[in-house]
Amino acid sequence: MTLALEGIRVRRDGRSILEVEHLELVRGEVLALLGPNGAGKSTLLRVAALLDRPDEGAVRLDGRAARPGDRAAQRRFGVVLQRPLLLRGSVRYNVELPLRLRGAQRSERRGRVEAALELLGIAHLAGRRGDRLSGGEAQRVSIARALVTAPDVLFLDEPTAGLDPPARAALLRDVLTAVRERDVALLLVTHDRLEAQTAGRVAVLLAGRLRQVGSAGEVFGRPADQEVAQFLGLENLWEGTVTAARDGLLTVACGGLKVYAVGELPPGVPVRYCVRADEVTVGLLAASVPSSARNHVAGTVRSIAQRGMLRVVELDAGGVTIAAAVTRPAVEDLAIAPGVTLAATWKATAAHLIPVERAPAGRARPSAAG
Amino acid sequence: MGFIWDGFRNAIVLLVHGDREVWSVTARSLVVSGWATAVAVLLGVALGMAAVRGRFRGRGLLLALINTGMGLPPVVVGLFLVILLARNGPLGGLDILYTTRAMILAQGVIALPVAAGFTVTALQTLDPLTEVQLRALGAARWQVWLLLLREARLGLLAGVMGAFGAAVSEVGASLQVGANIPGQTRVLTTATVLETGMGRYDVAIALSLILLALIFVVNLVLTIAQQRGAAPWP
Structure with missing residues (x-):
């Protein structure tokens, strides 16, 4: 099974709101479509799921162009929209509905419904009314309803929106298990960066344009341009200029700092120097020992903020702010507090350079898509 | 004041002993208003669906006309139907003038905007994404509409009740196009008007009680059907 979007354009009120040159999804693959609110993610999902007709371009299923209203193609999909949208009636009625619509026999329906309910861990809710469920339960019913027909592709539009963090994590875990067990392709629309990292591939959609498609490691470690980096929440993103290049090791001047990265750029190129806070370690100055890490920078702790289970320590180093993500015990053991001077360390290979002139804002990177 | 109590007493006697004319008028009322309601609901639901889902010029005007129609004066309907149906x-x-068919037509015209108006409201209270979700579940176009109507059935049944109420309680148009002919076009409302005019309050009260009972029974059945699907408030 291959689902491909080719040259898709969607316009609203004369304004282009979605432009996708190429995007492909294959059997068993999990692709996260990541972007901020209003980026056009739901529009893309609805076009791909044959629910909306694009102004230009084609959706191809196994190479054949498919259009909205093509029920044979439509019935190979399972779609969960942002709200569960359960119909009046029991959970069982709701999950059984797609099978009824396809004219499935009663005996077949029963077995499939039970299996789908089990898969999502909601067998105990079968007799409950759809309007008497919690948000998480209703969303699980909605997903079971989408999976009951054993679709080739499952589309999930922000399935965990509105759920509390534990329910969100549990739902996502169960969905991923379910699609992997059944070898279903999943298009997961999300604005949550952590959620997107659970996918095999990530497509970043900003202002209706696909800006980067790649593995989670590629996208989060090597964002295609500054806007992607900013959206991905790359904590350390500094303006600088390559000052030297030797054996693939580049020296970059960022403010008053001299830092290193790996790459092939000539001296004089203006760049954005990116490094994730997770890649930066901090230690006491006296404890610094020779290591393979190229970057060692002394800085004064300006603030410590909580981020989930971690703490993000911000150091002021020569007018540049360096963020490092550390654990709480590390904060306690090193007695990290505002005003303390620490050494920040990271490998040159952990840094990523974005040449400033390479990716003008608002243009897709054709090589990255697909 | 005594004549009022006499009226009630005589009405009960009439009802208990089963006056043939009274029951025949009742049956005719039920048949005429039942058909009028059925036709009005069928067309009204279709019209309401078109007004909600349609993307055509004049949709706003159609909605305004439906809402205006919900307050359509029966005598105006009767007047125009007499002009249209006259020989x-x-x-x-x-x-068909001065037949029950003309009365069904008149009551249907009066009830149609009521059914359409309730349909519009019922469908518009649904989440607009419901239709998209139903298509996503693999529903064919007709299955989408049936399921949407099922979802909106609380409001739609209220529309059926409203349409039946408008039809059965209407008197002006029925008098004009039916002429209140005994044994042919006389229904509960027109008979009540006649009996009141003749000072036979006991018969008028009996007819009124039957009319109220009829409306109550029909609405009771519809209410039970409606509330079976209703979620109780927390």
Whole structure:
């Protein structure tokens, strides 16, 4: 099974709101479509799921162009929209509905419904009314309803929106298990960066344009341009200029700092120097020992903020702010507090350079898509 | 004041002993208003669906006309139908003036905007994404509409009740196009008007009680059907 979007354009009120040159999804693959609110993610999902007709371009299923209203193609999909949208009636009625619509026999329906309910861990809710469920339960019913027909592709539009963090994590875990067990392709629309990292591939959609498609490691470690980096929440993103290049090791001047990265750029190129806070370690100055890490920078702790289970320590180093993500015990053991001077360390290979002139804002990177 | 109590007492006697004319008028009322409601609901639901889902010019005007129609004066409907159905009128060839068919038509015209108006409200209270979700579940177009109507059935049944109420309680148009002919076009409302005019309050009260009971029973059945699907408030 291959689902491909080719040259898709969607316009609203004369304004282009979605432009996708190429995007492909294959059997068993999990692709996260990541972007901020209003980026056009739901529009893309609805076009791909044959629910909306694009102004230009084609959706191809196994190479054949498919259009909205093509029920044979439509019935190979399972779609969960942002709200569960359960119909009046029991959970069982709701999950059984797609099978009824396809004219499935009663005996077949029963077995499939039970299996789908089990898969999502909601067998105990079968007799409950759809309007008497919690948000998480209703969303699980909605997903079971989408999976009951054993679709080739499952589309999930922000399935965990509105759920509390534990329910969100549990739902996502169960969905991923379910699609992997059944070898279903999943298009997961999300604005949550952590959620997107659970996918095999990530497509970043900003202002209706696909800006980067790649593995989670590629996208989060090597964002295609500054806007992607900013959206991905790359904590350390500094303006600088390559000052030297030797054996693939580049020296970059960022403010008053001299830092290193790996790459092939000539001296004089203006760049954005990116490094994730997770890649930066901090230690006491006296404890610094020779290591393979190229970057060692002394800085004064300006603030410590909580981020989930971690703490993000911000150091002021020569007018540049360096963020490092550390654990709480590390904060306690090193007695990290505002005003303390620490050494920040990271490998040159952990840094990523974005040449400033390479990716003008608002243009897709054709090589990255697909 | 005594004549009021006499009226009630005589009405009960009439009802208990089963006056043939009274029951025949009741049956005719039920048949005429039942058909009028059925036709009005069928067309009204279709019209309401078109007004909600349609993307055509004049949709706003259609909605305004439906809402205006919900307050359509029966005598105006009766007047225009008499003109249309009169022997020398444009629809004179149908030859249905002063028959129960003309009364069904008149009551249907009055009830139709009520059914359409309730349909519009019922469908518009649904989440607009419901239709998209149903298509995503693999529903064919007709299955989408049936399921949407099922989802909106609380409001739609209220529309059926409203349409039946408008039809059965209407008197002006029925008098004009039916002429209140005994044994042919006399229904509960027109008979009540006649009996009141003749000072026979006991019969008028009996007819009124039957009319109220009829409306109550029909609405009771519809209410039970409606509330079976209703979620109780927390």
